[in-house]
Amino acid sequence: MEAEHKKEWVDAMQDEMKSLHENHTFELVKLPKGKRALKNKWVYRVKQEQHTTQPRYKARLVVKGFSQKKGIDFDEIFSPVVKMSSIHVVLSLAASLDLEIE
Numbered sequence: 001m002e003a004e005h006k007k008e009w010v011d012a013m014q015d016e017m018k019s020l021h022e023n024h025t026f027e028l029v030k031l032p033k034g035k036r037a038l039k040n041k042w043v044y045r046v047k048q049e050q051h052t053t054q055p056r057y058k059a060r061l062v063v064k065g066f067s068q069k070k071g072i073d074f075d076e077i078f079s080p081v082v083k084m085s086s087i088h089v090v091l092s093l094a095a096s097l098d099l100e101i102e
Contacts, residue, residue: 010042012059039064
């Protein structure tokens with residue numbers, strides 16, 4: 001964290017942790033005896049928005065899932081990620097076909 005934009009990266013990490021907490025993405029539990037926690041890492045990206053001159057600093061906390069074993073470390077995986085362009089396409093199609101979205 002010796003980078004020139006250290007404050008922006010720390011703010012981005014705090015935003016990610018706040019979002020994870022607010023969305024109840026995880027719950028803290030005591031690690032069962034004989035089990036080990038999965039490792040994680042931070043992934044950083046600078047995003048340039050179309051209508052601004054300021055770059056946006058994004059940090060995402062990801063688990064190193066390659067060490068998981070089905071039935072031991074997980075039963076199912078859910079990753080709620082969608083691109084805004086995909087949402088725009090679906091809404092545009094619904095509007096052009098005059099469909100009701102429930």
